[in-house]
Amino acid sequence: MSATITPVDASAADTAPAPSSRLRRYARPGAALLSGLLLYLSFPPRPLWWLALPAFALLGWSLRGRRLRAGFGLGYLAGLGFLLPLLVWTGEEVGPGPWIALAAVEALFIALAGLGIAAVSRLPWWPFFAAGVWILAEAARARVPFGGFPWGKIAFGQADGVFLPLAAVGGTPVLGFAVALCGFGLYEACRQIRARRGAGTHTGTPDETAAAPARPDGASDGGVEPAAGARPGRLPRGPLVAAALAVLVPVTGALAALPLVDDSAEDGTATVAAVQGNVPRLGLDFNAQRRAVLDNHVARTRELAADVKAGRAPQPDFVLWPENSSDIDPYANADAAEVIDGAVRAIGVPTVIGAVVAPETGKLRNTLIEWEPDRGPVATYDKRHVQPFGEYIPMRPLVRLFNSNVDRVSRDFGAGTKIGVFDLAGTKVGLATCYEAAFDWAVRDTVTHGAQLISVPSNNATFGRSEMTYQQLAMSRVRAVEHSRSVVVPVTSGVSAVIRPDGEIVAETKMFTPDVLVEKVPLRSSLTPATRMGTLPEALLAALAAVGLGWSALRAVRARGTRVP
DSSP: OOOOOOOOOHHHHHHSOOHHHHHHHHHHHHHHHHHHHHHHHTSTTSOOGGGHHHHHHHHHHHHTTOOHHHHHHHHHHHHHHHHHHHTGGGGTTTOHHHHHHHHHHHHHHHHHHHHHHHHHTTSTTHHHHHHHHHHHHHHHHTTTTTTOOOTTOGGGGOTTSTTGGGHHHHHHHHHHHHHHHHHHHHHHHHHHHHHHHHHHHOOSOHHHHHTOOOOTTOOOOSOOOOOTTOOTTOOOSHHHHHHHHHHHHHHHHHHHTGGGOOOOOTTOEEEEEEEEOOOSSSSGGGGGGHHHHHHHHHHHHHHHHHHHHTTSSOOOSEEEOOTTTBOSOTTTOHHHHHHHHHHHHHHTSOEEEEEEEOOSSSOBEEEEEEEETTTEEEEEEEOSSOOBTTTBOTTHHHHHTTOGGGGGSOSOBOOOOSOOEEEETTEEEEEOOGGGGGOHHHHHHHHHTTOSEEEOOBOOGGGTTSTHHHHHHHHHHHHHHHHTOEEEEOBSSSOOEEEOTTSOEEEEOOTTSOEEEEEEEEOOOOOOHHHHHTTHHHHHHHHHHHHHHHHHHHHHHHHHHHOOO
């Protein structure tokens, strides 16, 4: 019996991808995905704000030198890694479809940021341009579609971080820029140091260096490009200086901004009470128990009045109820108006009621009502930025094809137009209802119109025990520092909190428990640079990104024009 010898195809063996090659192929996509996951982990309720720095360093490594198409794809992976876990609460009661759809759409903005970062990554001082591109993408995401969705701005994960004072300098854009810049700068610094160590130990000739094979995809391998005319083994110092400044400028800026973080009582103090009445059950159907929710807040307010009378609690100057604390329209329902009026008379001070107002025709209104003990309702504020797919349904017939829950919102809410500032017993209180706290303009407007204190009445019962309420609370902490104002957050089901102008939480409740917070807070009227400048810092950072993108495009055109056929 003769043996048959099968010839080996040497060419096939030579072209088969080695395991190390396969690993290298997936390294950058894996790093992009991991960078997004680290960004998510840097957000509350975890106090791991510093994870944002290695997240941006990893993102910089995965994007630097990539082609635009690869940058888009890698950016999209980072966006999914970040937003899918961050926004999981949006599917708490309506299933995974809306959650996945929202994360997939919002991740497109991070994909565009990835494309832009890849484009500017070969420029001198690229970490500065890359951080500007990130803020440009955040600015776009905060405006479109349907008025924008700024949830997940990098600044909102920094309430416990060392960069927080920068919120008082230029608001959330400057704070987010500093974090991204420092992360990109850390990567670039490591890259430069590694390259210099390699240059110091390299023993090959210039000809050997020039003969090194090029990457088949035309991308950079992460090395440092030597400047024209540089001597072999010597690398220019400019890129290392740029990397060092990218790290040092944000840190130094945050330290320099510390004097802006001031919780002194410029205009005296006010004693404020925040009522958390709780809801009868979790989920969307809590609205079916509207009278129970109202009665809960009435009961807590009457208990507070009894405690004040007995000397167990200080007398508040005013009381704040949450959003949706009365989903029964007190203008149309005499019984609801009577129990509210009784509770306000019992406590004896102005009280802000969160109500759903249902006119005979037209859209519903998410309204805050100033209710005086002897005069009843005297002023109102209608929420100006109503939540798409929550308070109104855009493109209802189309959306219904994908999710029947849209018909739970049987009547759309309409947006108000007037800025909300109530004069409560001599204290000017700015109002930003729930979702509005995510929007720079919605909070800033109240301060520029005289607010000495900010209230963010909210209703998070729909989202159960998810991380959503902690993410939103962090926004209010950032807003406190940004505008140097105390912020009071009354929530139907928690977490309610009282925050000082330096971002410190001085009192908070537990979730899904009835409670009342009574605290003395400082009142302030001075304006921070962030409040004074408004959108200017964001515009300047967007201009920085535009300069970088334009410069990159010009270099690409010139390179094509000088290419030898």
